[in-house]
Amino acid sequence: MLHRCRLLPCFRGDSGEAGRADPRVVDEPGGSSVSSSSSAGNGKGGGSGVSAASARRFAWAEIESVTAGFSSRVIGQGGFSTVYLACLSSSRLGAVKVQRSSERLHRAFRQELAVLLSLRHPHVVRLLGYCDDRDEGVLVFEYAPNGDLHHRLHGHGKKPPPPLPWARRMAIAFQVAMALEHLHEARDPAVIHGDVKASNVLLDAALDAKLCDFGFAHVGFSAALQPPADTAAEGSAPPHGRAARPVVMGSPGYVDPHFLRSGVATKKSDVYSYGVLLLELITGREAICAATGRRLTDAVGPALAGEGKKVADVVDRRLGDGYDAHEAATVAALAMRCVSDGPGLRPSMAEVVRELQEKTTALIAAAGTKPAGKMVSS
Numbered sequence: 001m002l003h004r005c006r007l008l009p010c011f012r013g014d015s016g017e018a019g020r021a022d023p024r025v026v027d028e029p030g031g032s033s034v035s036s037s038s039s040a041g042n043g044k045g046g047g048s049g050v051s052a053a054s055a056r057r058f059a060w061a062e063i064e065s066v067t068a069g070f071s072s073r074v075i076g077q078g079g080f081s082t083v084y085l086a087c088l089s090s091s092r093l094g095a096v097k098v099q100r101s102s103e104r105l106h107r108a109f110r111q112e113l114a115v116l117l118s119l120r121h122p123h124v125v126r127l128l129g130y131c132d133d134r135d136e137g138v139l140v141f142e143y144a145p146n147g148d149l150h151h152r153l154h155g156h157g158k159k160p161p162p163p164l165p166w167a168r169r170m171a172i173a174f175q176v177a178m179a180l181e182h183l184h185e186a187r188d189p190a191v192i193h194g195d196v197k198a199s200n201v202l203l204d205a206a207l208d209a210k211l212c213d214f215g216f217a218h219v220g221f222s223a224a225l226q227p228p229a230d231t232a233a234e235g236s237a238p239p240h241g242r243a244a245r246p247v248v249m250g251s252p253g254y255v256d257p258h259f260l261r262s263g264v265a266t267k268k269s270d271v272y273s274y275g276v277l278l279l280e281l282i283t284g285r286e287a288i289c290a291a292t293g294r295r296l297t298d299a300v301g302p303a304l305a306g307e308g309k310k311v312a313d314v315v316d317r318r319l320g321d322g323y324d325a326h327e328a329a330t331v332a333a334l335a336m337r338c339v340s341d342g343p344g345l346r347p348s349m350a351e352v353v354r355e356l357q358e359k360t361t362a363l364i365a366a367a368g369t370k371p372a373g374k375m376v377s378s
Helices: 060-066 103-117 149-154 166-186 257-262 267-283 296-304 325-338 349-359 361-367
Strands: 074-077 081-087 093-099 127-131 138-142 201-203 209-211 222-224 264-266
Touching: 060 093, 060 127, 060 138, 074 093, 093 103, 103 127, 103 138, 149 201, 149 267, 166 201, 166 209, 166 267, 166 325, 166 349, 257 264, 257 267, 264 267, 267 296, 267 325, 267 349, 296 325, 325 349
Parallel strands: none
Antiparallel strands: 074 081, 081 093, 093 138, 127 138, 201 209, 222 264
């Protein structure tokens, strides 16, 4: 039975700001906890020695209870999962991601869980628990009351969100870069996120970034994304002598062209997607124009390339004069390096973080971003 929750107006999906009253989410007491060495996954702590030891194993009945029998407000919807607002205690909200039921998706759930259990970083969404009682894998996350970056940048409707200030955009860019640097450089082996995009960047109560959705994540310096060996058990086998079709990774407009050609994902695949995200923050435009289908990289690339760079022509007009022109030019040049066609021409995420630190220090400090060196340990 659902316990009484002081946040029920928000929980039921009614209008209002109840969900923003206390955005912090804590683990429920009394549940069993697991470490990264549990049966759920064997993700290594890597160079940081960090594990998400506080992640709880929820019973299915508990998941039904905190989502009011899955009748609570849907706060996220994808092709393979649904995210429900959850009342974890009398004053704490969470986000419950329920995967669709299939053998292939359950393997993906196990893979995502194994990665998440080994991660702890201030700009990676925090895993509070999971449920693996049934085929529908369930992940329980901290709740981000300000939604995702895609909505904040491109949201429409009767009440579109106000434009994000330039300083906040730079802070978000820096925070996401720090999260990716942690995945690539502080983990052993490295973690490739595989689907960096604006809708996978959540914003907490302070508009700080939380990288989420590790459903495409792969562990290792590079990963040839081929179907698992038992793919034939789920469907027809490929014709004799023909290679199995590579697993699709990433989202339109963000996918590394080199990955599309080779089927091999590397850390530089994440760098490319991050570059597209940087261009979104600078321009306020979507990765793919809904009206024309044109990619953002193609739309703004000519203005940002060559000697006669015209950065002012592509900066989000909603900002007016509220941005630093020199800084915008620097960040735009960095973004264009990130989306270079050849992976060898792209910087590493460590180089991205270093350049942002050197070139945007004042604005990042003004926005209240945590220093890059400060990680959260458990």
